[in-house]
Amino acid sequence: MKTSIETRWQEKMAFISQVGKNSVVTDAPLEFGGEERGASPKKLMMVALAGCTGVDVVEILKKMRVEIDDLLITIEAELTDEVPSVYSAMHIIYAFKGKELDRQKLERAVELSQEKYCSVSMMYKKIMDITWEVRYQEQVI
Incomplete structure (x- = not known):
């Protein structure tokens, strides 16, 4: 059985992943160039x-x-x-x-x-x- 997700770069260090019907935002802390718009x-x-x-x-x-x-x-x-x-x-x-x-x-x-x-x-x-x-x-x- 295989499973997959898709993750798309937004800007700077932020990404949005599509996990089934849900979206998950990840981002880096400010000190690493992110804006903390999502979880690490x-x-x-x-x-x-x-x-x-x-x-x-x-x-x-x-x-x-x-x-x-x-x-x-x-x-x-x-x-x-x-x-x-x-x-x-x-x-x-x-x-x-x-x-x-x-x-x-x-x-x-x-x-x-x-x-x-x-x-x-x-x-x-x-x-x-x-x-x-x-x-x-x-x-x-």
Whole structure:
């Protein structure tokens, strides 16, 4: 199976990519000649990881009949010092909010995403360390 996108240069350092029915704008920071009109391509790697695992976790929790009020996924990344600077590690923090959270099921959903379903994690694990943790905030009824 093949997949593709198209990316067209706009001006200066800005590009627009057509991803299915959606457009994604990338640009460089001011210090690199861009105008910051879009996300940096490298940071979109973190977006891809958060989005991939987020979809997995929400779908798994739905199948487990676990209700949450909120899920915030934070990706922390380590960059190397050499040029080109690349990611050497990413750490994922899953912060759940809800009433009477079933911590065992939440952790199982994250574990399944990271060990079985998230294709972005699987690809990234081939080139860098990926770690994760789960945090909870119980909502008062």
